[in-house]
Amino acid sequence: MSSFFDSDSPSNLTEYSVSELSGSIKRTVEQAFDQVRVRGEISGYRGPHSSGHAYFSMKDDKARIDAVIWKGTMSRLKFRPEEGMEVIATGKITTFPGSSKYQIVIETLEPAGAGALMALIEERKRKLGAEGLFDPAKKRPLPYMPRVIGVVTSPTGAVIRDILHRISDRFPVHVIVWPVRVQGEGSGNEVAAAIEGFNAFAADGPIARPDVLIVARGGGSLEDLWSFNDEAVVRAAAASRIPLISAVGHETDWTLIDYASDQRAPTPTGAAEMAVPVKADLEASVSALSARLKAAVGRQMDNRRQTVRALTRALPSLDQLLALPRRRFDEASAGLGRGLQMNTANKRRTFERTAAHLRPDMLSNRISERRQKLAERMVRAERIVERLIQRSASRVSAADASLRTLPARLLSQIQRSQDRLTGLSGRADSALLADIRRRRSTVTAHDRILQSLSYRNVLKRGYALVRDDAGLPIKSAAALAQNQAIAIEFADGSINALTTEGDASPPPQPVKRRAEKAMATAPPKQGSLF
Incomplete structure (x- = not known):
């Protein structure tokens, strides 16, 4: 029976470490609850920590959630939290893997007051968020x-004057204004129609299609900003x-269009700053980068030039490079002649040693021996055979003399042995004669x-031997001196x-011609005589 903790379990579930699982949960929670608004009662508030951060909880009659306000956010709050205060907190949900807890990081905090409108906004936000309209993955840069x-x-x-003025100061570009009402009955439909109208522009139409949209309005109460919570505007x-940049209200004002837009600006002026960079800064950056590039290129060229010069100085001259190969060549060429002479001498000694064993007189002596x-x-x-025959004859005679006295029944056996001896004697004679032949x-x-192998046969083919x-024998013309007496031996005398006087050395012949001549004058090869 297999163990319950057998590592070869058929389950196909992915195995996580504790830190991997905690990190995955943290990323999932932060992506799914990037921006939330929570209404509840402050509990356990003890004021800011020594670090400037504030830690407390928000609760209702059924649950509670840990909350934190960082030091930078605390300095921007319009009011100070108090124990038991009912507030609406806006922030993001995150987890703390060290203790498997989650908490809300509060970015804005406001007291709860407009209960019905806030409930409607929260309901609409949940509905539209469930449809994926607020999905961060859909937001474009x-x-x-x-x-x-x-x-x-x-x-x-x-608002429009602030935007135009800010754009003109930073980076003057072409601005197209779609006038709408930003408050009152039907204003939401006008804003939605303006957004759809801009998107309907053709890229090459008579009116240029915008590269970015800004939906802007000044600050106001929840009722004043209600048009931007309209479902049509959000969709x-x-x-x-x-x-699209949403710039509705002031920094603390949040509407549903802020969640659906690609970027939220705290103010309309901030939206203009997000839309365009500062032209002067860009020009200064380009000039600085161009100057740095020129300086870097100049320094790089100087460094490369100095490196090349240093390498050039380090390179040896042509004579120095060729000195060692020249010396080796001279030594090799000087030793080549000596090597050829020594090799020729070694070959001649080997040939002479070999030829010494093939002299005719030695062969004659060996044949004579x-x-x-x-x-x-x-x-x-012959002597041995004669002695054997004599010995056998004497034995036969002795045996014949001794056998004459034997009974007649033995005479036939003796006769057979005698015939056999005669046959053996004849076979011995035949074997001896065959060995002699x-x-x-x-x-x-x-x-x-x-x-x-006799040189006289070579002389018969038209050659001569000079002594x-x-x-x-004289083997080369260089061995002869002028007016030296010589004997020339032919086949017939x-x-x-x-x-x-004259040039003793014949003109050199190509190797191939000398080989052909040697083959033409060489005696024909003889096969084995055995």
């Missing part, structure tokens, strides 16, 4: 340098193919080899001659 900006706002308020903002040994063995064999044929073969006055 803003273009860095837009050419055309579309603004949806009231044409008579201070139009979420469906916009042009990146073999003939003498063969003759001696033949004589000895075989040895005679061997001697004849050796004699033919001796005759084929000095001492009778020694020899004559005496005297050398005359």
